[in-house]
Amino acid sequence: MTFDFSGKVVLVTGAAAGLGFACAQAFVTAGARVVITDISQAALDKAVAELQGEGGEVLGLLNDASKSADVNALLDKIVERYGRLDIAVNNAGTSSPLSDFHEVAESEFDRVLAVNLKGVWLCMQAEIRQMLKQGGGCIVNMASATSRNTYPGAAPYVTSKFAVAGLTRTVAVDYAERNIRINAICPGNVATPLVLSMVEDLSVLSAKHAMKRLGTPAEVANGVLYLASDLSSFSTGSLLEVDGGWNAI
Ligand SMILES: NC(=O)c1ccc[n+]([C@@H]2O[C@H](COP(=O)([O-])OP(=O)(O)OC[C@H]3O[C@@H](n4cnc5c(N)ncnc54)[C@H](O)[C@@H]3O)[C@@H](O)[C@H]2O)c1
Numbered sequence: 001m002t003f004d005f006s007g008k009v010v011l012v013t014g015a016a017a018g019l020g021f022a023c024a025q026a027f028v029t030a031g032a033r034v035v036i037t038d039i040s041q042a043a044l045d046k047a048v049a050e051l052q053g054e055g056g057e058v059l060g061l062l063n064d065a066s067k068s069a070d071v072n073a074l075l076d077k078i079v080e081r082y083g084r085l086d087i088a089v090n091n092a093g094t095s096s097p098l099s100d101f102h103e104v105a106e107s108e109f110d111r112v113l114a115v116n117l118k119g120v121w122l123c124m125q126a127e128i129r130q131m132l133k134q135g136g137g138c139i140v141n142m143a144s145a146t147s148r149n150t151y152p153g154a155a156p157y158v159t160s161k162f163a164v165a166g167l168t169r170t171v172a173v174d175y176a177e178r179n180i181r182i183n184a185i186c187p188g189n190v191a192t193p194l195v196l197s198m199v200e201d202l203s204v205l206s207a208k209h210a211m212k213r214l215g216t217p218a219e220v221a222n223g224v225l226y227l228a229s230d231l232s233s234f235s236t237g238s239l240l241e242v243d244g245g246w247n248a249i
Pocket residue numbers: 013014015016017018019020037038039040043063064065066091092093094115119142143144145186187188189190191192193194195
C-alpha cells in the first residue's frame with residue numbers, strides 16, 4: 001500500500017535520526033518535498049545526503065524546536081523557498097535518565113519540557129499562522145504510548161507526553177472549522193537512539209507491548225502518513241496508538 005504526497009511541502013522536526021528520519025524517508029518515497037530540521041549539523045548533513053540519494057527533494061535546516069526565534073525563522077525559510085507548508089510533523093524530542101521523582105533536578109524538568117512540550121507548542125503556533133494564511137494544513141504531533149500510560153522513573157518524559165496529548169486535542173478543536181487538522185501519534189517503543197540512551201535491556205520494553213516486541217520506525221511512519229493524508233480526513237484531535245497493544249493491556 002502506498003501514499004501519494006506529490007507536490008506537498010512537508011516539515012519534519014528532529015529528523016536527522018530515529019522516528020523523524022523514518023517519517024522523512026516515507027514522505028520522500030511518497031513524492032513530497034521534505035524539509036527536515038535538527039540540532040546536529042553533522043547528523044542533518046548525513047540524513048539529507050541519504051534522503052537525496054533516494055531521489056528526494058530535501059532541504060535540511062539546523063534548528064532548535066525549543067527556541068521561538070529559531071522556529072519563526074524556520075517557517076520564514078520554508079515559505080520563502082516553497083511558498084507554503086502543507087504538512088508538519090512535530091517530532092523533535094528528548095529523553096531523560098530514569099530516576100526517582102524526588103531526585104529529578106529542576107533543570108532536568110525544564111530541559112525535557114522545553115523540547116517535548118514547548119517545542120511542539122512553538123512549532124504549532126508558527127505552522128498554524130502560515131496554514132491560516134494559505135487556507136489550511138495538517139499537523140501531526142509525536143506523542144507516545146506514555147501520553148496515556150505511565151513508565152516507572154520517567155516523570156519528566158511522561159509529563160511532557162501527556163501534555164502533548166492535551167495540547168493536540170485542545171488546539172485541534174480550536175481550528176477544526178478552519179481547515180487545519182491536528183492529530184497525534186502515540187508510538188510504543190522503537191529501538192532509536194533516544195530509547196537506547198534510556199534503557200539497556202530492550203526485552204523489558206518488549207514485554208510492555210501486547211505483541212511482545214518493539215515497533216519499527218517504518219511502522220510509526222505509516223501511522224504518521226495516514227494522519228497526514230486525506231485517508232484520515234474526518235480525524236482531528238485524535239491520538240492514534242501505534243503501540244503493539246501497550247495501551248490495551
Ligand atoms: N523511540 C521511541 O520508542 C518513541 C516512542 C514514543 C515516542 N517517541 C517520540 O518520538 C520522537 C522522536 O524520538 P526518537 O526515538 O526518534 O529520538 P532520537 O533521539 O532517535 O531522535 C530525535 C532527534 O531529534 C533531535 N532533536 C533533539 N532536540 C531537538 C530540538 N530541540 N530541536 C530539533 N531537533 C531536536 C535529535 O538531535 C535527534 O536527531 C520524540 O518526540 C520521542 O519522544 C519515541
